[in-house]
Amino acid sequence: MSDLLERLRGRGWRMTPQRRVVAEVLAGEHVHLTADEVLARAAARLPEIARATVYNTLGELVALGEVAEVAIDGRAKRYDPNAHRPHQHLVCSGCAAVRDVRPDGDPLADLPAAERFGFTVLEVEVTYRGLCADCA
């Protein structure tokens, strides 16, 4: 779980208690916390951490490519530490649970030239929606 910490240190990222707890909170698979959830969990370990620090740190982790920002609903953005592997998301419309998934094939290839309107298409973001086993 602390390979994220390792990588950050290796990249010369200045380590502070605040940054460390934010990175620790984000460790793991299928983690998709909102900024406020990150703040709440970080504050449980380090009560004086400021909200702005959480936003700053998340923003840097995103800029470094270590964490992905995902806009699953129109509400708060979520932060996904599983950024090193390309993947998509499966979301439960009932309870908002999120799973990382890897569809077959390359979704980018499914967009024919005639539908590209002269764009240079660089990436694709797929969100599957449905009901999880508990909500069905």
Add this chain to the structure above:
Amino acid sequence: MSDLLERLRGRGWRMTPQRRVVAEVLAGEHVHLTADEVLARAAARLPEIARATVYNTLGELVALGEVAEVAIDGRAKRYDPNAHRPHQHLVCSGCAAVRDVRPDGDPLADLPAAERFGFTVLEVEVTYRGLCADCA
């Protein structure tokens, strides 16, 4: 363009000047306005229209299935009158232009059973990102 109005009338939707201008503003292809943009354009025709009315009306159009709500970025939701035909979106990272596109195949079919985690998958939302001809 006013087939939207027709359909709404046909479904017994109570027509008012406010609802009519909102529906008119949304008419057309490749239209993806934010609520505030809808408000601004509606207000150009009907200056006393209230913000809450625009939100209410958009919410009803979405509930009726006549307009789709799309969360293209983490910012304001956009409203897409092209809801009768399933389609996906192609977004320019430079200027935020949005085009409706129809990829080959069914993206839903690309998610193997092993990656469904017991979910009943009902729909899929795909956002292609890149640079348009002008921004490239």
Add this chain to the structure above:
DNA sequence: ATATTGACTTGGACCAAGTCCATTGTAGGA
């Protein structure tokens, strides 16, 4: 070990998007 300093953190004000609600207005049927 200590001084230095530029980067990091803080907290509070501010902003944008959206919701809520009590009041007022009106579309459309009798």
Add this chain to the structure above:
DNA sequence: TCCTACAATGGACTTGGTCCAAGTCAATAT
């Protein structure tokens, strides 16, 4: 034309997020 249920209003409120001036501290150089 009158009623009344439904719609619109506007202003307060909430949520999610950004900004900034001031204070603090991690890392480096001495």
